[in-house]
Amino acid sequence: MLVIAAHPDDAEFSFGATVARLTDEGARVTYLVVTDGSQGGEDPTEPAEDLVARRYEEQRAAARVLGVADVVFLGFPDGLVADTPELRRALTREIRRHRPDLVLTHQPLRSLQFPIGASHPDHLAVGQSALSAVYPDARNPRAFPEVLAEGLAPHKVAEVWVPGHEHTDLLVDVDRTVDRKVTAILRHRSQFLGSADPRADVQWVVDRMRGNGTILGCGYAEAYKRIITDAPAAAGPTPPAPQKGGEVPVAAP
Template sequence: MVIAAHPDDAEFSFGATVGRLAAEGTRITYVVCTDGSQGGEDPDEPAERLTATRYEEQRAAARHLGVAEVVFLGFRDGSLTADTALRKALAREIRRHTPELVLAHQPLRSLVFPIGASHPDHLAAGEAALAAVYPDARNPRAHPELLSEGLRPHVVDEVWLPGHEHTDLFVDVGEYALRKTEAILCHRSQFAASADPSADIAWVTDRMRANGAAAGCAYAEAFKRVVTGSHAAPGPQTAPAVHAEAAGEGSRS
């Protein structure tokens, strides 16, 4: 499962890994928290029309990467908070889809990466995702109404967050680097004022190439791996940087 704040965040943050996992047989669900209505340059465009456009672009990008399903929660763009309502909505989707792996935003502001990585909605979505994974989705006493919906508690094995300053996991994405940039360009509304959208996102490939150099491959995406399963050990989780294989064939993400 990929939990993203806005339409297009999943592709920018995780697109090549998603493409690889899907190609290897993993069933992937996107959960997009907001309606995307702040993601435009025309102040006169009706929010409902922009949301409809962005939802369709997100579906197209997801299809390009092999994603099985896209869920839109519809919270207002620009106003996301890690409150009980968002945590409950995410816990519902986790229980419904029972993922082994969740990919989500980092909940901490980065003072190293460009400020866009720390959009307030990203931070809220990251914090709510982690809270939904632990304790909400696994605790039968959290949001008891979910039980009445037939949604039993579920334990997620691990969460991968964008590495930023805390990388301890690299995923070799090889040929899927190109598929990632193609999926990003499916979000045409976000490049409406651009003369050359491909040039605008050259930094995406540059970053994957730099991660690849650190991991010993051509292209990689970088993560902080958080073990959240039943056997997660107490105390700090530390691990050397590794050149990782993607999750096993047929798993649910």
């Protein structure tokens, strides 16, 4: 499994409990962080290189909490990411290198329901480039021939999951890993400087998972839009009713 995130901390906020569940079940998970995180601070006088080094170390620490095998940083400038051939090539290279069955990444569409932070322009650009890298670039032997020349053969990703927002059709039961998600988020200490109670600051994350759990019939769940890369164009059968204890398709809430 490959998690493609725009910033240090995005993977934990969006996917952390799912990542922990999948690593517990034996999946090998790699993080791919696109930006250097250099705009993720409140002190404009702090040298960018100091903040970047701190955020990279925080990301490694958070990944360890969740059982992530490796963290790769691409180092694109924070706040300036665009859906470009350069980014698509970089993502294609890593998909071919790590050869995941499943990619988790950002939704490429702006949400008008969720808080505006979910639609950070870096998130939208990374989501769009990641989906383009999955299909067609990573599987196409004629896309980015320089990557093929590096010995990285084409690879087909079976599925992509993006945060559900308005399009939820998959809920994952994370009752056993919700606490590790919160612990991993709090490893990003630079994002809570000056907070009297960082745990209270992320209570909204827990509340959202609890609401998803109510739909699925468990305590906590994370919500996704599931993309099967080789699915037929015609609509499939009606999804089964939610059942407690696993990840199952559900109607969008």
